[in-house]
Amino acid sequence: MLPYLARRVAALGLVLLAVSVVVFAILRLIPGDPAALIAGVDARPEEVERLRVALGLDQPTYVQYGRYLGRVLTGDLGRSLRSQQPVADDLASRFAASLLLASVSLAVALVVGLPAGVTAAVWRGTAWDTAMTTVSVLGASMPTFWFGLILIGFFSVRLGWLPTSGYGGMAYIVLPAVTLGAFSVASIARTARSCMLDALGYDYVRTARAKGLRENVVVGKHALKNALIPLVAVVGLQxxxxxxxxxxxxxxxxxxxxxxxxxxxIKHRDLPVIQGAVLLVAASFAFVNLLVDLLYATLDPRIRLT
Structure with a gap:
């Protein structure tokens, strides 16, 4: 286990290094001068140049990246070009809200998608199965911003039940969580249906049916328990x-x-914030993948981490 963790942590470091290089290079290739944006349209050229020197933007790209990487390794993500606040502080204050939204969205996706997929597999070939498959395809292809605006127009503007925006009590998270979780509902439902169909075809399920066990016992005790194991990986990725x-x-x-x-x-070309946010998202995704691998090995004794 420890050698496996060591290799995964090393791989995580290489992934983050590659992400930092790619993001740093792309941001430097985008037209425009961050110093000019910060100084404003009325700033004189010499003022813009002094600001570029102060921010280190006059140095070669490899020098800028070397300094940036050195700061990152010490936990310093730099300061925002707009607010001059530490990027790490800005990200820390915002990450809790993103984590809350992702958690509630995943809960919505599981509550809706898992039963829908399981029942579609149990009632394969019926109108319910066709309806769930159709809804899953529509949910996966629906633009997030469009669905969010539809929900705002109906539940907030027309009915007045929920706030349109903001951050506060639980009422504020309902529409964002449903909007963000819609795609995951479709993905989890399709995966749950596929895993359940595989589980229902196993020999031990047919044996349980041959013994005369009730269908709800066969599905709930024998098929569903084993169908959930591969679904763990999908839920973690979601x-x-x-x-x-x-x-x-x-x-x-x-x-x-x-x-x-x-x-x-991005709108204001605040480079340190962009780089820090992308690194945080990449690290979060990689860390979740590692946890999923460990949980998968725990749930399925056939999996060995070597």
């Missing part, structure tokens, strides 16, 4: 996806998470 893909939802609902911070930073 959680990582929800953390990283929340930018659109957070923007639509003005949810103060990392995604909204990233969108604002």
């Amino acid at each position: 959680f990582g996806y929800l953390i990283g893909a929340s930018a659109v939802t957070e923007t639509v609902f003005t949810w103060p998470g990392v995604g909204l911070l990233l969108v604002d930073a």
Whole structure:
């Protein structure tokens, strides 16, 4: 176990290093001068140049990256070019909101998607199975921002039941969580149906039926328990996806998470914030994948981590 963890942690470090290189290079290739954006349209050229020197933007790209990497290794993600606040502090204050939104969205996806997929497999070939398959395809292809605006228009504007945006009590998280979780509902439902169909075809399930056990016992005790094991990996990946893909939802609902911070930073070319946010999302996704592998090995004794 320990050698496996050591290799995975080393691989995680290499992944984050590659992410930092790619993001750093892409941001430097985008047209525009961050110093000019910060200084404003009325700033004189010499003022912009002094700001570029102060921010270290006049140095060669490899020098800028070397300094950036050195700071990151010590836990310093730099300061925001706009607010001059430490990027790590900004991300820490926003990450809790993103984590809450992702957790509630995953809970919504599980509550809706898991029963839908299981029942579709049990009643394979029926109208319910066809309906669930159709809804899953529609949910996977539906644009997040469009679905969010539809929910706002109906539940907030027309009915007045829920707030349109903001961050506060549980009422504020309902629409963002449903919007963000819609794609995961479709993915979990399709995966649950596939895993359940496989489990229902196993020999021990046919044996249980041959013994005369009730169908609910066969499904709940024998088939479902084994169908859930491969579903763990999908659920873990969905959680990582929800953390990283929340930018659109957070923007639509003005949810103060990392995604909204990233969108604002992109609009203003706040390079340190963009780099820090992308690194945080990448690290979160990789960490969730590691936890999923460990949990999968715990649930299935046939899996050995070597």
